[in-house]
Amino acid sequence: MTRLDELRGSGKAKRHNARTIAALTGNPGCNRRAVLDAAGVDKLKLAETVGFPGSFGQSRFALSRGNAFEAMLKADDCALLRSVLDASADSPYQDLGADSDDTLGDRHARTAALLASASAALIDHPLLTLEVAGQTVYLEPDLVAYAHAGRLQVVEIKSFAIVDGQAESAKVSAAATQAALYVLALRELLARLGSDPRLVDHEVVLVCPENFAMRPVAVRLDVRKQLATLRRQLSRLASVGEIIDALPPSVTFDLARPAEELTVALGQITPRYAPECLSTCELSVFCRHEAAGTTGALGRPVREALGGIESVDEVLALATGAQAPTPDQEEAAAMLRAALRLRTEALSSGYADPLAPSPAPGAAP
Ligand code: SF4
Structure with missing residues (x-):
């Protein structure tokens, strides 16, 4: 053991x-x-x-919305998905079948064989692997598409909406990291197959509903930064x-x-x-x-700005001068004293204190 x-x-x-x-x-x-x-x-x-x-975890509503969106895109041999990816209607499509009753290992072997033969332009339910802390992890991208000039492109389907060209940045960044993971796994698989891993594009395609309807829109994301972070973290x-x-x-x-x-x-x-x-x-x-x-509980920018000062009590003591700073704390302490002076000046000139507790209902003004 x-x-x-x-x-x-x-x-x-x-x-x-x-x-x-x-x-x-x-x-x-x-x-x-x-x-x-x-x-x-x-x-x-x-x-x-x-x-x-x-x-x-994901809410049940988000899960069922995501499943419905993906099913709609992949209906009729991916007809709708082909239209947003600009893939021709007769490009070969192969569904490796998430629900087939073979083992994960079998499906991974079928994915590898299909990639080696380059006989499908759209590969649905592929199964990739990655070594994580000595454990083989199976990963299932939504789709692998052959892009132009024989390059492989990962397609990630997400159910969060892109409204007026904008989406929630945390969701986009999580989707980009997830897609980068598939890029990494695909590159490793190509290398094992003796092909050039650089055939896998660092640009991935994110397909999301546009505005408040279920009409899909494709957005291209460069995931090179996420790839570097993932490699470091793995x-x-x-x-x-x-x-x-x-x-x-x-x-x-x-x-x-x-x-x-x-x-x-x-x-x-x-x-x-x-x-x-x-x-x-x-x-x-x-x-x-x-x-x-x-x-640290106040967020990374605060932790970094106040490096070496661990507690909020210590922050307050340094700001008021109740505690003398160590040489390492001098710079942060000067910043805290300045911030306290500015706050005191602002309050004495009549600004309402946004940090003050609200008066109890019915209390005298
Ligand atoms: S501090 Fe570490 S273990 Fe705790 S919630 Fe954050 S990531 Fe998880």
């Missing part, structure tokens, strides 16, 4: 998928998440066991051994252990909480509670 198995305990290893791997890049500096993910710990159940469950996950070796031998995240023991075990690995964790990590409610009163 490896140390990773011991850390996970009796539970089955939680398998990664494109969504969970993409989420890793949301907080690359967090040792806690790196260890738990490398060990395949079920973070959702861990959060529930230690008393901090969160509502995590290699970090593979080298998580040093953090694990430094843990006391008694640390385990076996979900059969008492909640108090698991809470102590979590405290043995340094987190790096940021408000973005709330949408990317199952442990976010626990970590937010733990980070209360720290500058």
Whole structure:
């Protein structure tokens, strides 16, 4: 039994998928998440066991809207999808069948054979693989399309709307990271097949509903930045051994252990909480509670601007001069004193204090 198995305990290893791997890049500096993910710990159940469950994952409404949109695009041999991708109506289409009853390994082998023969222009339900922390993860892009001049292009179908040419940036960035993961997996597969990995385009196609109707629109995204981040994060996950070796031998995240023991075990690995964790990590409610009163809980820009000042109490003490700064804190302390002076001046000139608590209903003005 490896140390990773011991850390996970009796539970089955939680398998990664494109969504969970993409989420890793949301907080690359967090040792806690790196260890738990490398060990395949079920973070959702861990959060529930230690008393901090969160509502995590896609809503049922979003899931069914997404399925309906994808089914509409792929009906009649992808007729509608072909029109938004500018693919000709007679370009060969092959559905590798998500619902077929063969194993994941079989479907991956059929994907590889199809790519090697280059006999289909649109490949539906392909199955790719990627090594993540020593584990083979199966990834299923929505579609792989042969673009112009024989280059392969990943097509990602999402159900969030693009309204007047704009979409929610967090959703676009998550979709771009997910698509970058498929690009990485496709390039690795081509390399294994003896083909040139550069045939896989770094531009991916995002197909979303336009405005408030279900009419599709295709947007091209350059994912080179996401590819670099993913490569860095995946290699970090593979080298998580040093953090694990430094843990006391008694640390385990076996979900059969008492909640108090698991809470102590979590405290043995340094987190790096940021408000973005709330949408990317199952442990976010626990970590937010733990980070209360720290500058990190206020977000990365605050953490970076106040580097070396860990708590909000210390920030206030430095701003008012109640605490003398260390040499490392001089610059941040000067900025805090200036901010406090500006705030005091603004308030004395009659501006309402946006930070002041609102008066209780019915209280005298
Ligand atoms: S929620 Fe906690 S464990 Fe998850 S990424 Fe954030 S700090 Fe790390």
